[in-house]
Amino acid sequence: MTAPAVHGLTGPEAVVADLLAAARENRRYDIGFPGATDLTFMGLAEVLTGQLLNNIGDPFDVGRGRNHTKQLEQQVVTTVADILGAPAGAWGYVTTGSTEGTLHALDEAxxxxxxxxxxxxxxAHYSVAKGARLLKLPLVMVRTDPTGRIDVADLAGEIARRRDRPAMVVATAGTTMTEAVDDVGAIAAACDDLAVARRRIHVDAALSGIPLALLPPETxxxxxxGSGATSMVVSGHKFLSTLVPCGVLVYATAPHLPAGGxxxxxxxxxxxxTGSRSGHTPLLLWWALTTLGVDGLRRRAQASRDLAAYTHGRLRGIGWPTQLLPHAFTVTLAEPPPSVLxxxxxASDGxxxxxxxxxxxxxxxxxxFVTDLAAARPPTSPPSVPSPTARVPRTRSHRTRTRTTP
Ligand SMILES: Cc1ncc(COP(=O)(O)O)c(C=O)c1O
Incomplete structure (x- = not known):
């Protein structure tokens, strides 16, 4: 491939300059996926670009190698565990993302x-079904309410039909389409009611785990x-802005994994x-957590909620059907016309x-965006926001406060 000349550059430098220019241009229009982009990591440039760092194996079992960041990884796990309210003695590690964390939790269960x-x-995110498929585990899909929260009555009914079998419930804190938050307390209570003690409750909190955990306890x-989760995972490239995909998996108590040894x-x-693991992603996470601190993280979360409320208000202002769930960064809207897309x-499901x-x-x-949408709007009023789970039959739903218009 012949590289174009950019700013007098040729060869690989020109290709990279081109790529960077395109990425910067595209970034302005990329408002549909949950990757924070407000942090940069210039202070880590030398170590990120000039040093092999491999955190092979368990982060709390340092091993033979010396070029690793396991001490910082331990701090990342402990800090995230503290934010998520895990008990003392929590264990975890830095994964490639929430998908790997959920796969690990399914395997542990x-x-x-x-x-x-x-x-x-x-x-739930498609990673849950994928993890179950990879591990050949039986999977039961449970209904949701119109906002996207798991229908606990339907879940209880499904568990009751198989109450002689252990249950692994994968709940979601911040669903992909509406950022709905499953009621983990009600899920644990349903298991208790059915006397299903042989259970795990893993919470896929890819986007929302840290922002929700930093809310005042009363809201x-x-x-x-604290509500019954046995493990949780958050993505690093979402709220924590690591720019490189990664995640943090946390268990309330260190799992016994006999298969490994x-x-x-x-x-x-x-x-x-995985065996070899990035030593760089724990460094990015540590840097983000350390430089922002809990107060900085909380301020960023609130700024995102404020912008979501502003977005929701602007869409309402032009009469475009929109929905915003409590505490969410995600504003759902009826699909815009193709010229806007x-x-x-x-992110759109059609x-x-x-x-x-x-x-x-x-x-x-x-x-x-709102100016473009208003200009492209068809003369008749646009369709209403369809339920994200409209195709899923419903049973009794659990009421959630939702702001929906019109
Ligand atoms: C709820 C949820 N879980 C999991 C994932 C996948 O996370 P990752 O890309 O870190 O594997 C996403 C991605 O958007 C998500 O929204």
Whole structure:
């Protein structure tokens, strides 16, 4: 491939300059996916670009290698565990993302209870079904209410039908399409009612785990360890703006993983999904957590909620059907016309689209988007926001305060 000349550059430098220019240009129109972009990591440039760092094996079992960041990884796990309200003695590691964290939790549950059944909602991320498929585990899809929250009555009914089998419930704190938060407290209570003690409750909190955990206790939904979760995962490239995909998996208590054991030549326990693991992503996470601190994280979360409320208000102002759930960064809207979708990158399922107001997204971008939408609007009034789970039959729903217009 012949590289174009950019700013007098040729060869690989020109290709990279081109790529960077395109990425910067595209970033303005990318408002549909939940990657924060407000942090940069220039202070880490030398170590990120000039040093091999491999955190092979368990982060708390340092092993033979010396070029790693396991001490910082331990701090990342402990800090995230504290924010999420995990008890003392929590264990975890830095993963490639929430997908790997959920896969690990499914595998851990299967190692403990080989005859388990996995339950998740129709609004759960596709990584849950993929993890169950990879591990060949039986999976039951549970209905949601119109906002996307798991229908606990339907879940209880499904568990009751198989109450002799252990249950692995994968709940979601911040569903992909509406950012709905499953009621983990009610899920744990339903298991208790059915005397299903052989259970795990893993919470996929990819986007919303840290922002929700930083809410005052009186307004915080029952979604975490204090409500019955046994493990949780958050993505690093979403709220924590690491720019490189990664995640943090946390268990309330260190799982017993007999399949792994200690590997003689690495000198570390094989408790993780992959063998070699990035030593750079723990560094990015540590830097983000340390430089922002809990107050900085909380301020960013509130700024995102404020921008989401502004976006919702602007869409209402032009009469475009829109929905915003409590505490969410995600503003759901009826799918815009193709001319708008050609310019703006929105996550869309063919009926409903959403904008995720991440740290790094600005009011200017929202204003430009709303102007484009208003100009492209068909003369008749637009369709209403369809339920994200409209195709899923409903049973009794759990009421959630929602702001929907018109
Ligand atoms: C609820 C939820 N879970 C999991 C994922 C996947 O996370 P990752 O890309 O970190 O594997 C996403 C991605 O958007 C998500 O929204």
């Amino acid at each position: 299967w190692q403990r209870y080989p005859d388990l059944v996995v339950y998740t909602s129709a609004a 915080r939904p029952a979604f975490g360890f 200690r590997i003689a030549y690495t000198g570390s326990a094989d408790t993780t999904i 050609a310019k703006w990158v929105l 009926q409903t689209a959403h904008i995720v107001c991440m740290p790094g997204t600005t009011g200017d971008q929202i204003d430009e």
